[in-house]
Each structure stands twice: as structure tokens, then as C-alpha cells.
Amino acid sequence: MIKLYEKGAYVLHGTEVIDELEATKEMLQAKTGKECSKSELSENTLAYSILKAHNTSGNMEKLKVKFDKLTSHDITFVGIIQTARASGLEKFPVPYVLTNCHNSLCAVGGTINEDDHMFGLSCAKKYGGIYVPPHQAVIHQFAREVLAEGGKMILGSDSHTRYGALGTMAIGEGGPELVKQLLNKTYDINMPGVIGVHLTGEPRKGVGPQDIALAIIGAVFEKGYVNNKVMEFFGEGVYKLSVDYRIGIDVMTTETTCLSSIWVTDNKVKEFYEIHKRPEAYKELTLEEAVYYDGMIEVDLGDIKPMIAMPFHPSNVYTIDELNENLYDVLSEVEKKAAVSLDNKIKYSLQDKVRNNRLYVDQGVIAGCAGGGFENICDAADILKGKYIGADDFSLSVYPASQPIFMELVKNGLVADLMETGATIRTAFCGPCFGAGDVPSNNGFSIRHTTRNFPNREGSKITSGQIASVALMDARSIAATAASQGYLTSSENIDTEFLKPKYFYDSKIYDNRVYNGIGKPIPETEIKFGPGIVDWPAMSGLTDNMLLKVVSVIMDPVTTTDELIPSGETSSYRSNPLGLAEFTLSRKDPAYVGSAKEIQLGEKARTKGEDIFAAVGELKEVYETIQKVFPVEPSETEIGSVIYAVKPGDGSAREQAASCQKVLGGLANIAKEYATKRYRSNLINWGMLPFLLKEEVPFEKGDYLFIKDIKKAISEKHSEIKAYIVGKGMKEITLMLGELTDDEREIIDKGCLINYYRNEK
Structure with a gap:
């Protein structure tokens, strides 16, 4: 039904797939009429060409991407705009669409969600954006109908930002990444791997796009086969599918944990744009004569059942x-x-x-x-x-x-x-x-x-x-x-x-109801604030040393963002950082919020110059143990909480999974691996350290971890960090940070993205 290649694969003439394990230079030269190197042919993917057109770094290994358009919904746009405003936003530099499809149902007996909507409309007017009122469209359908363009890139603050079937490379990320684009900064990543998805055959009668998507997800998710990579769809099977059908498969690629997706395009896609009165948005995307993919997924559509x-x-x-x-x-x-x-x-x-x-x-x-x-x-x-x-x-x-x-x-x-x-x-x-x-x-x-x-x-x-x-x-x-x-x-x-x-x-319907202020900001517009829209609290920068209390240990194979911060009933608190934080891990570890707040009292006392031992009595014994080994000054050591999870961050792109921990005093996560790039990015953008621990967990909930010279380790680009479990003695362990860009290191140093931009002024 679905075959995954052990390594990469070559694709010739858009249809012939050759397993890398079977390919030879002589074979490729005979079939193409010229010498072919893997590195050169990897630059022939659709993904590579689109990323190259949007990269500003001049180095295709280290990308600095500028997106063409941005899109958010009403659970995320308030926080994004509030962060951007605090960082110096003057106008939206690219088209930015604010849809209202998550908090559409306003709170019974109150107006808290509608206040968010009016905030969005006033910001669309002030900064020059598009505002889509509630009940008009879900975020991604509006993007398909109005925003998508062949060969372009869209960044959205929802994880299912996927418009690859229309020839648009779209990525779903946490809100701070959109803030960077609003402030004319870049999206910085290493060049991702590209996985070919070769569709053959034709779906059976009654089999729909969700059936194809679920079959693919089932084949690749557990193996991490496409994790943080781009899925590139091609093959004769693509042309047997309607555009609506392709869209239905494409949107579900998010559940594979891939970074993005892109498809070849044809006359059916051209017709889609014509139907939606945007014929100029179509761009033909076809494969070069020879292409190399880092992996290959073969899907015979006719084999897939409901x-x-x-x-x-x-x-x-x-x-x-x-x-x-x-x-x-x-x-x-x-x-x-x-x-x-x-x-x-x-x-x-x-x-x-x-x-x-x-x-x-x-x-x-x-x-x-x-x-x-x-x-x-x-x-x-x-x-x-x-x-x-x-x-x-x-x-x-x-x-x-x-x-x-x-x-x-x-x-x-x-x-x-x-x-x-x-x-x-x-x-x-x-x-x-x-x-x-x-x-x-x-x-x-x-x-x-x-x-x-x-x-x-x-x-x-x-x-x-x-x-x-x-x-x-x-x-x-x-x-x-x-x-x-x-x-x-x-x-x-x-x-x-x-x-x-x-x-x-x-x-x-859209012409008569959707506010379109693209290129027409009205700076004198007064932003409408409701009582539920609250500014971010002040956040401290990194100190030389750090003391962390382990307040939650989650041993599930995967921890979703819904478990880190629940969806549903929390929606009305999305614009209130402190109010929303009360729900952090509420369905997974109900004791988390209380435990995090208890240790946060120590940090609040420290930053006010008060007695931290009076605030948190157990810290006295902890520091007595530390000071037997290191001459550490408690008043100059940041105090906070940390959670351990095996593989956190699967699912939603929403930044609150990280920011809620931060406003409760969270300073780090420790994980065996991070489920998605976007969750790790959210941690970094909120000034939290994304530690990795490959060994078995050597600490327990309630233990303290002391990290000496963390500020120096960040600035000097250390990949391994020594930490100490504080008990009767000091047990040394090694934490890893993974690759961080220079900007990410400075964001962590400053304490969060807001502080980073405020420091730039």
C-alpha cells in the first residue's frame, strides 16, 4: 500500500523512481545523458527553488526566509500583535490576514471573545491588514481562496498552514515567528530535507482524501520519516485527483510532523485559481528531468481502502x-x-x-x-x-x-x-x-x-x-x-x-463583509482593548548561573501541545497571559501550576532584592549544598522551574504551550527529543532553554538542578552543558542544547523575543 525507501531516491522525467541503493553513476548518466551528482540534483526539487527565491542569507545551507504573506486566527493574533507592538511595530510590512474562526462562539454572559475580534479589526485598520469576521471562513479555506499563489510562501500561526496543493509552500509556526516577519526580520532554519511522495494509480470509488492522508500518517509518523522535512508530491496519481481532493490530503501532512509540503501543479490548479477570480496567481510547477530526494514515499492510491x-x-x-x-x-x-x-x-x-x-x-x-x-x-x-x-x-x-x-x-x-x-x-x-x-x-x-x-x-x-x-x-x-x-x-x-x-x-460575500486594508494603514486608528486583553508581564534576562526546580516529569512517549495547554474551554483566556497560564498542564499534571508558582516566589523575591529564603524556605538548604562546591551568590542566580517530557510539542503551533510556562517562571524544558521544530522555536522565542537529555532520567519531580555559567555557555556556543542534581551532594549530568542561531542565543540571553527587540531600539 505504502512503501518507504531506506535512503533517498532519484526521479527521472517526473515519473521514473530509482532507489538510491540501486542507482549507479553509470546508470544515471545513461538515462539522463549527462553526469549527475546527488548534491546538484537535490537542488532540482520544487522546495529548493521556492526556498531559494525567498532566502536572504546568500547561503542555502543556512536559510533566512522572508515570507510573502502571513495569516493568523483569533486564538493567536492578539498575542502576536501585542508582542509586535511592544517591539516597535508601525505597520504590517506584508499582507497579514486576521481570521476569526476559533473564538467564534463568544462567552455566554460576556463579550470577552468579541473583544478580541474588535481588537483585530482595529489593528487591521491601524496597521493595514485584512480582517475576516467570525463565521465567514476557517483560516485555511480563506487562505486557499484569497491568499495562495504558485511559487509563493505563507507563514501562519496555526499548525495546519498547508497550501502545497496550490503550489504555495506554507509553514505553521508559533506566534513569535510571525512577530519576526512583522518586524522585517527573517525565519532562520537550516535547509530542510525534502522527501518525495510519489502518487500512482487512482483512488477507489468512495475513498476520500482523509483516507489517503491517514494511510500516509500511519506509515511515517512513528518512524519520524518526514520530521521537520518538506513533503513534495508528484507522479501520475496527482493528476487523477481533483484540487479539492489534493487539498484534503495536503492539510493533513501536518500530522506527519513535516515542516511543509509542495505539489506539482497542472491545469486543474490553474482552473482553481480561475474559478476564484485570481488567474494570475497560478504558476506551473513541474519536476526537472532529474531530481534527488532525501527519502521517498511510494503511494499506490488504488490500494488504499477507507x-x-x-x-x-x-x-x-x-x-x-x-x-x-x-x-x-x-x-x-x-x-x-x-x-x-x-x-x-x-x-x-x-x-x-x-x-x-x-x-x-x-x-x-x-x-x-x-x-x-x-x-x-x-x-x-x-x-x-x-x-x-x-x-x-x-x-x-x-x-x-x-x-x-x-x-x-x-x-x-x-x-x-x-x-x-x-x-x-x-x-x-x-x-x-x-x-x-x-x-x-x-x-x-x-x-x-x-x-x-x-x-x-x-x-x-x-x-x-x-x-x-x-x-x-x-x-x-x-x-x-x-x-x-x-x-x-x-x-x-x-x-x-x-x-x-x-x-x-x-x-x-467577502467583498461586502471582509475588511481589506492591505497597503492602506490608518495610523491614527485607536486600538480597541477589552478587559480580557492583558499585556505580557516583565521577563528577566539570563543570569550567569541558573537554579531550576523540576516541577513535572512526563514519561508518555509523546506529549501534545494540548496536554501542555488545553484547548477548548481555555479559548476565552488566550489574550490574557496570566489567566491562561492557570490552565497549564491542568489535564496532565494538575499540581504543576501550584508547584511552578511556589518556586517563582523565589525569583520574584530575587528580582526585588528581597530575601529569597524567606520566600521559599527550602532554597536555604539547596544553596548550602551548592556553596560547598561553588562560590555562588543567590541574589545573582536566576531561579525558575523546568519540566521534563520524553517528546513534547506534537500538534498545534500555538505559542502558549511555551509562553504559559514562562509567565509561571519556567526557564527550560528537558526532553529526549522535541516532536516539532515549532515547539522548540516557541521555547526559544520565550527565552526558555530547549535542553536535550539522551540518557535515562536521573532526577525526580521536586529535585533541583543547578547550572553554572549558563550565560557564558550560551554566548560561547557550547553544545553540552554541565548541570548538577542538588541533593545530599552534587551529582553531575550533561545536558545538550542542539544547534542555536546567533539570534536565538541572544533571545535566550535577553529573556524573550520582546526583550530582544526592545534592546535593539
């Missing part, structure tokens, strides 16, 4: 047939995996969802940047035509990804068809993906064409004894399940004629 990603990760994949045919065995396996994710803190069962030897589902949702596309909803409507979803537990909700899509579905009659089945139709909203919409009941089992199904996400509050679980599926199999009134059904088992109605895009 898939399901069971709780609690998009990589936990099975075919729906496999699940149905081995029901109790698979459910037992899923329950065992879930017990690890849930720390065995709560009883979790899926086998009690079996009725009449079939798996019964409580809820279906088709929504957001992955599921809410026109073609997905049309195909789902065809499957459900003339059927009804029943009056039992099962419900079905459909969220078109934008108002133009919604309007076309109204015009062609499919909204009426869906409503007749018992489904409900909602406006564009990202809530079902992060736990703010269609939250399942306790012990509920939901199937969703959305992007993620992590634990502690859609309705689960483990510390309160509440659990809900989500499985990811394609819209077509969700519709087939709805047609079976809640019994899990593969779309291949429903005989359907897919009518494939033509899409007509009407831009009048």
Missing part, C-alpha cells in the same frame, strides 16, 4: 474493514494504547460501544480545514440522499469551511438534502477540531473528518473523571455511517452515484 484513526492519535490507523472484521481484538488493542495516554487515571472502554456485534458511534462531524470542503460535503450528501440518520444517540453536524462554499451548497440544493436526513448545518468554525464545538458526551465516541483526535481534546477532562474519544475518518465513510444510523460503515459498502456538481465561487 481508513479510521482510532483514539488517541492520527497515526493510530486501521482500515474500517479491518476494524469491523476484528472488532473486539482491535478495540482491545486501542484500549491498551489509550490507557498509556490516559496514565491509567480513568476507566476507558470502547467495547461497550458494540451493539449487535457492530460498533455504534454517538456522533459524526464533517468540519473545518480538512473536512469542510465543497467536494467532501457533496459526496457525503450523495451517500445520504433519500436516507435519514435516525432518532437515537447518533447525530451528524456539517460545517462548510467558508461562506462561499456554504452559499453554493444552498444554491445547488445539497443543504436541503442534508437537512432532510436529520443532519444539522453550521457556519464555518474550527471548534470541532479543538474541543469547542459538538463536544461529545462523557464516554461518547465521535467520528470526525477533522484534523486531530488527541487525548484531553474534544471534551475530555481526565482529572475530572470525564472522557470522550474521537476517531478520524473521511466524510464519505462518516456519511455511510450516518446512513446506517450510527453503525460504523465503510463508504465502499454503500452503492452511490457521485454526481460531482460544479463549484461556482461567489466573492461578493
Whole structure:
């Protein structure tokens, strides 16, 4: 079904793939008519050419990238603009779109989320940006319709910023990376590896883009095959897919932990831009005669069957047939995996969802940047035509990804068809993906064409004894399940004629409602602040030495950003750093906030020149032990907290996973590895040290770590740092930092990105 190459691969004439292990110089020369070196041919990728066009460093090994456009939503843009304002923002230097698709549902009895929206509108006016009101479009659909351009680059503060199917290389990062672009700085990375994704064949009838995406995620995630690399899609299979279908695969590449994606383009993509009244945005992207990729994923589209990603990760994949045919065995396996994710803190069962030897589902949702596309909803409507979803537990909700899509579905009659089945139709909203919409009941089992199904996400509050679980599926199999009134059904088992109605895009909705101030800043505009919008607290710079208390140790194989800072009910606090910080690790380690605050009292006393031992009594004994070895002055040693996690940062790009730790006094993370580049970048941009520890964890929760001469080690570019576990003695351990740019070192030294830019003035 899917083959991963052990090493790299050569691609000739856009179709012929040669395994690097089998290739010889003579073979390549015979096929191409010239000598070919691996290094030269690696520069023939689409990714390389786009990155080269956007690199300002003059060195393709050390990139300094300037993006063409930026995009954010209402959970992230307040913090980004507040940080940029504190750092000297005068106007948006490139087109910047502020969408409102996460906090669309304003707080009951209050206006806190709408205050964020009005903040965004006033900033779009003042600095010259685009403001998309709530319920108009989810962030990525608006970007596809209005922003994407062939050969261009877009940076977004949402992890699913992926527009590769349209020929746009897009990257999702934490907010501080957008701040850098707003201040005319660069995105600094080493040249990423590029992995070819060779699509052949044609999808089976009823198989949708989510099925292809889940199969790929299942094949590559655990191996880290594409981690922080660019996935480049090519092959005859690409041309068999509609653009909507390609988009549906592309957006899910985020769940592989790749850095970005890019696809070859063709007349179908050209037509997409023409339909959206932007023909000039199209650029033909085709492969050179000979290309080298650092790895290769072979996907025969015809081999892939309808898939399901069971709780609690998009990589936990099975075919729906496999699940149905081995029901109790698979459910037992899923329950065992879930017990690890849930720390065995709560009883979790899926086998009690079996009725009449079939798996019964409580809820279906088709929504957001992955599921809410026109073609997905049309195909789902065809499957459900003339059927009804029943009056039992099962419900079905459909969220078109934008108002133009919604309007076309109204015009062609499919909204009426869906409503007749018992489904409900909602406006564009990202809530079902992060736990703010269609939250399942306790012990509920939901199937969703959305992007993620992590634990502690859609309705689960483990510390309160509440659990809900989500499985990811394609819209077509969700519709087939709805047609079976809640019994899990593969779309291949429903005989359907897919009518494939033509899409007509009407831009009048945006023309009449979206504020477009690109190139037209109004500096005298007064920014609107609500009481929930709070400035960042002051943050100290690095001192010569550092004392860290270990306040949380997480031994899960992977820790998601949702576990570091929960989504869902925290949304209304996203613009209040201290208010949001109260939720840090609340579903994973409820004692974290209290423990971090206790040690933070020592740092607050130190910076005020007060007695740190009076603030935190246990520090006296700790310093007595340290001073037996090193002549350290407590008043000149920064005090803070640190967490250990095996592999933190999978999932969302939101910076709050790091910033919430920082405002509580967090100074570092220690990890075996970081799940994504963006989480590590978030730590650095908030002045936190991204330590690595390859050995078994030698400390426990509650231990203190003393790090001598950390400021010197950062400035002198040491890769290894000596640290000491403070107990009855001083046990030496070695921490590593990994590669840091000069700017990243200075950001850490200054204490955070805000201080770094403030220092530049």
C-alpha cells in the first residue's frame, strides 16, 4: 500500500523512481545523458527553488526566509500583535490576514471573545491588514481562496498552514515567528530535507482524501520519516485527483510532523485559481528531468481502502474493514494504547460501544480545514440522499469551511438534502477540531473528518473523571455511517452515484463583509482593548548561573501541545497571559501550576532584592549544598522551574504551550527529543532553554538542578552543558542544547523575543 525507501531516491522525467541503493553513476548518466551528482540534483526539487527565491542569507545551507504573506486566527493574533507592538511595530510590512474562526462562539454572559475580534479589526485598520469576521471562513479555506499563489510562501500561526496543493509552500509556526516577519526580520532554519511522495494509480470509488492522508500518517509518523522535512508530491496519481481532493490530503501532512509540503501543479490548479477570480496567481510547477530526494514515499492510491484513526492519535490507523472484521481484538488493542495516554487515571472502554456485534458511534462531524470542503460535503450528501440518520444517540453536524462554499451548497440544493436526513448545518468554525464545538458526551465516541483526535481534546477532562474519544475518518465513510444510523460503515459498502456538481465561487460575500486594508494603514486608528486583553508581564534576562526546580516529569512517549495547554474551554483566556497560564498542564499534571508558582516566589523575591529564603524556605538548604562546591551568590542566580517530557510539542503551533510556562517562571524544558521544530522555536522565542537529555532520567519531580555559567555557555556556543542534581551532594549530568542561531542565543540571553527587540531600539 505504502512503501518507504531506506535512503533517498532519484526521479527521472517526473515519473521514473530509482532507489538510491540501486542507482549507479553509470546508470544515471545513461538515462539522463549527462553526469549527475546527488548534491546538484537535490537542488532540482520544487522546495529548493521556492526556498531559494525567498532566502536572504546568500547561503542555502543556512536559510533566512522572508515570507510573502502571513495569516493568523483569533486564538493567536492578539498575542502576536501585542508582542509586535511592544517591539516597535508601525505597520504590517506584508499582507497579514486576521481570521476569526476559533473564538467564534463568544462567552455566554460576556463579550470577552468579541473583544478580541474588535481588537483585530482595529489593528487591521491601524496597521493595514485584512480582517475576516467570525463565521465567514476557517483560516485555511480563506487562505486557499484569497491568499495562495504558485511559487509563493505563507507563514501562519496555526499548525495546519498547508497550501502545497496550490503550489504555495506554507509553514505553521508559533506566534513569535510571525512577530519576526512583522518586524522585517527573517525565519532562520537550516535547509530542510525534502522527501518525495510519489502518487500512482487512482483512488477507489468512495475513498476520500482523509483516507489517503491517514494511510500516509500511519506509515511515517512513528518512524519520524518526514520530521521537520518538506513533503513534495508528484507522479501520475496527482493528476487523477481533483484540487479539492489534493487539498484534503495536503492539510493533513501536518500530522506527519513535516515542516511543509509542495505539489506539482497542472491545469486543474490553474482552473482553481480561475474559478476564484485570481488567474494570475497560478504558476506551473513541474519536476526537472532529474531530481534527488532525501527519502521517498511510494503511494499506490488504488490500494488504499477507507481508513479510521482510532483514539488517541492520527497515526493510530486501521482500515474500517479491518476494524469491523476484528472488532473486539482491535478495540482491545486501542484500549491498551489509550490507557498509556490516559496514565491509567480513568476507566476507558470502547467495547461497550458494540451493539449487535457492530460498533455504534454517538456522533459524526464533517468540519473545518480538512473536512469542510465543497467536494467532501457533496459526496457525503450523495451517500445520504433519500436516507435519514435516525432518532437515537447518533447525530451528524456539517460545517462548510467558508461562506462561499456554504452559499453554493444552498444554491445547488445539497443543504436541503442534508437537512432532510436529520443532519444539522453550521457556519464555518474550527471548534470541532479543538474541543469547542459538538463536544461529545462523557464516554461518547465521535467520528470526525477533522484534523486531530488527541487525548484531553474534544471534551475530555481526565482529572475530572470525564472522557470522550474521537476517531478520524473521511466524510464519505462518516456519511455511510450516518446512513446506517450510527453503525460504523465503510463508504465502499454503500452503492452511490457521485454526481460531482460544479463549484461556482461567489466573492461578493467577502467583498461586502471582509475588511481589506492591505497597503492602506490608518495610523491614527485607536486600538480597541477589552478587559480580557492583558499585556505580557516583565521577563528577566539570563543570569550567569541558573537554579531550576523540576516541577513535572512526563514519561508518555509523546506529549501534545494540548496536554501542555488545553484547548477548548481555555479559548476565552488566550489574550490574557496570566489567566491562561492557570490552565497549564491542568489535564496532565494538575499540581504543576501550584508547584511552578511556589518556586517563582523565589525569583520574584530575587528580582526585588528581597530575601529569597524567606520566600521559599527550602532554597536555604539547596544553596548550602551548592556553596560547598561553588562560590555562588543567590541574589545573582536566576531561579525558575523546568519540566521534563520524553517528546513534547506534537500538534498545534500555538505559542502558549511555551509562553504559559514562562509567565509561571519556567526557564527550560528537558526532553529526549522535541516532536516539532515549532515547539522548540516557541521555547526559544520565550527565552526558555530547549535542553536535550539522551540518557535515562536521573532526577525526580521536586529535585533541583543547578547550572553554572549558563550565560557564558550560551554566548560561547557550547553544545553540552554541565548541570548538577542538588541533593545530599552534587551529582553531575550533561545536558545538550542542539544547534542555536546567533539570534536565538541572544533571545535566550535577553529573556524573550520582546526583550530582544526592545534592546535593539
